[in-house]
Amino acid sequence: MNKRTYADYSLDAVIYLVLILMALSTLLPFANVLAKAVSAEWAVLSGKVGLFPIGFQLDTMKFVATSPQFIRSFLISVGVTIVGTLLSLLITAVTAYPLSKRKLPGISVILILFVFTMMFSGGIIPNYLLVRKLGLLNTLGSLILPALISVFNMLVIKSYYESLPESLEESAKMDGAKDWTILFRIILPLSGPVLATIGLFYAVSYWNDFFSPMLYINSPSLKPLQLYLRDIVMDANSVTAGLDRSADDLMNVSSEGVQAATVIASTIPILLVYPFLQKYFIKGVLIGSVKG
Amino acid sequence: MLVPGMIFLILFKYTPMYGILIAFQEFNIFDGISGSPWVGLEQFQKLMVSDEFGRVFRNTLLISFYKIVILFPIPILLALFLNEVAKMWFKRLVQTIVYLPHFLSWVIIAGLFVNILSPSGGLINEMIVALGGKPISFLIDNNYFRSVLVLTAGWKEVGWNAIIFIAAIAGIEQDQYEAAALDGAGRIKQMIHITLPGIAPTIVLMFLLRIGHLLEAGTEQVLTLYNPVVYETGDVIGTYVYRVGLGKLDYSFSTAVGLFNSVVGFLLIVSGNWLSKKLLNRSIW
Numbered sequence: 371m372n373k374r375t376y377a378d379y380s381l382d383a384v385i386y387l388v389l390i391l392m393a394l395s396t397l398l399p400f401a402n403v404l405a406k407a408v409s410a411e412w413a414v415l416s417g418k419v420g421l422f423p424i425g426f427q428l429d430t431m432k433f434v435a436t437s438p439q440f441i442r443s444f445l446i447s448v449g450v451t452i453v454g455t456l457l458s459l460l461i462t463a464v465t466a467y468p469l470s471k472r473k474l475p476g477i478s479v480i481l482i483l484f485v486f487t488m489m490f491s492g493g494i495i496p497n498y499l500l501v502r503k504l505g506l507l508n509t510l511g512s513l514i515l516p517a518l519i520s521v522f523n524m525l526v527i528k529s530y531y532e533s534l535p536e537s538l539e540e541s542a543k544m545d546g547a548k549d550w551t552i553l554f555r556i557i558l559p560l561s562g563p564v565l566a567t568i569g570l571f572y573a574v575s576y577w578n579d580f581f582s583p584m585l586y587i588n589s590p591s592l593k594p595l596q597l598y599l600r601d602i603v604m605d606a607n608s609v610t611a612g613l614d615r616s617a618d619d620l621m622n623v624s625s626e627g628v629q630a631a632t633v634i635a636s637t638i639p640i641l642l643v644y645p646f647l648q649k650y651f652i653k654g655v656l657i658g659s660v661k662g
Numbered sequence: 663m664l665v666p667g668m669i670f671l672i673l674f675k676y677t678p679m680y681g682i683l684i685a686f687q688e689f690n691i692f693d694g695i696s697g698s699p700w701v702g703l704e705q706f707q708k709l710m711v712s713d714e715f716g717r718v719f720r721n722t723l724l725i726s727f728y729k730i731v732i733l734f735p736i737p738i739l740l741a742l743f744l745n746e747v748a749k750m751w752f753k754r755l756v757q758t759i760v761y762l763p764h765f766l767s768w769v770i771i772a773g774l775f776v777n778i779l780s781p782s783g784g785l786i787n788e789m790i791v792a793l794g795g796k797p798i799s800f801l802i803d804n805n806y807f808r809s810v811l812v813l814t815a816g817w818k819e820v821g822w823n824a825i826i827f828i829a830a831i832a833g834i835e836q837d838q839y840e841a842a843a844l845d846g847a848g849r850i851k852q853m854i855h856i857t858l859p860g861i862a863p864t865i866v867l868m869f870l871l872r873i874g875h876l877l878e879a880g881t882e883q884v885l886t887l888y889n890p891v892v893y894e895t896g897d898v899i900g901t902y903v904y905r906v907g908l909g910k911l912d913y914s915f916s917t918a919v920g921l922f923n924s925v926v927g928f929l930l931i932v933s934g935n936w937l938s939k940k941l942l943n944r945s946i947w
Binding site for chain 1: 663664666667668670671673674675676677678679680681682684691740743744746747752755756758759760761762763765766767768769770772773774775776777778780782783784785788817820821848849850881882885886889900903904907908913916917920921923924927928931932
């Protein structure tokens with residue numbers, strides 16, 4: 371329709387250049403750490419590894435993947451994420467249902483009580499003392515129970531319920547269905563996309579959580595992956611020291627390389643779910659944040 | 663149906679609010695809240711005269727301020743630029759890449775940047791050396807630590823924060839552009855006179871939201887990146903509460919700091935919402 375002018379071409383050039391630079395700067399840190407994880411010990415130690423591996427080897431990755439503490443922490447994180455996500459999703463979806471019925475008496479007061487906690491909280495110490503008093507310190511329950519419902523996520527599910535046509539429920543009620551039946555047989559099966567989004571949000575937050583284990587978990591045998599990773603990031607030397615590995619195992623492995631390999635290994639699960647996540651999250655964010 | 667949700671709400675949200683009382687006590691963990699002596703506002707007086715708290719409060723405001731000034735405009739620019747891209751595959755590719763860091767934990771990001779910023783062979787320092795400079799120990803230098811916080815926060819969230827502006831741009835009516843094109847407005851003029859005003863309400867709303875979280879200078883981020891050498895410039899309210907409360911076991915003082923934080927934060931959010939109702943006729947909740 372319109373002829374492209376010289377100005378159009380230069381504008382495009384600037385835009386593409388800026389966007390390419392942004393994308394590259396997002397990718398560079400990954401490339402650097404990945405290169406370190408698979409480079410030879412001497413190359414890593416002499417600081418020569420940039421974006422490409424030097425003296426390619428997989429011993430470091432193998433060392434990390436077979437480290438007993440890494441495996442244990444990894445499994446703990448997988449367990450907490452699966453159990454936590456399922457429980458959170460169930461309770462959040464069930465709680466959101468009555469709250470979506472504005473006509474029920476007293477429901478708006480309860481809703482305000484929930485929303486208030488998004489803006490005001492007891493703070494770190496009272497939360498810590500509560501978890502301690504409940505006897506949850508050094509249990510995996512301390513990583514799940516205090517985070518069971520995210521009010522933000524609940525509001526997203528609630529507004530999705532509200533967008534479903536009311537006539538669906540009315541006709542089910544005429545057929546004699548009870549509230550629980552309506553929720554589980556009619557509403558939830560229609561809520562697939564929003565439940566998938568919120569489920570993935572919960573999964574990511576359980577997987578990434580390092581603050582609650584830092585507060586509540588002391589025992590090394592219960593350390594989730596993020597906490598283990600933090601020890602390694604903060605003190606690279608702690609990695610290779612103290613592990614009962616034979617000298618043979620440590621031959622081609624530098625502590626900096628192990629640090630890099632652990633970062634990569636902890637990122638892989640997120641990279642695996644990311645394509646599925648991406649399909650849904652934009653919608654989820656939009657329902658949640660732009661409500662007129 | 664509300665029972666499990668209510669139990670959760672009361673136990674894990676409102677019981678800790680009751681626990682705030684220990685800010686007004688000389689709390690002793692063995693005597694509990696009912697047995698510990700009351701000291702009134704003593705903890706708050708201590709807080710007001712503490713040099714350390716002054717420093718922490720200043721750090722929190724400064725870090726948050728830098729993050730707003732430097733990082734708030736970039737997602738808007740990113741959204742504007744993405745909107746101008748005609749090739750769908752390129753747009754998708756860039757979006758996929760820049761959203762990704764949002765889903766990584768701060769520990770992983772700290773791991774990435776500890777490597778990149780390392781004075782011995784980190785990518786950035788290699789570049790500095792190649793350009794004839796001297797390597798900089800970014801993470802243990804008070805001159806650079808705040809810049810590192812802003813840089814890493816930007817790296818993590820800039821892409822994600824653009825989503826909302828991209829959606830707002832998508833909501834602008836197309837005939838406005840056609841009319842402008844007929845009047846001879848070029849693409850840059852259209853960007854300035856149609857797209858920007860079109861998303862202005864969203865910009866204001868997001869800005870007010872951001873101000874509401876002024877005191878959250880990134881507790882998790884700082885915890886993963888800092889060390890005692892940079893407490894001077896990096897210690898923020900959240901990390902200070904953690905350090906004093908669980909490190910030195912000074913529960914009462916630390917809760918007083920936390921309460922100060924919660925109250926000021928609450929007031930900021932409520933006034934932000936009031937302003938947005940007034941200015942935009944839109945409220946955040």
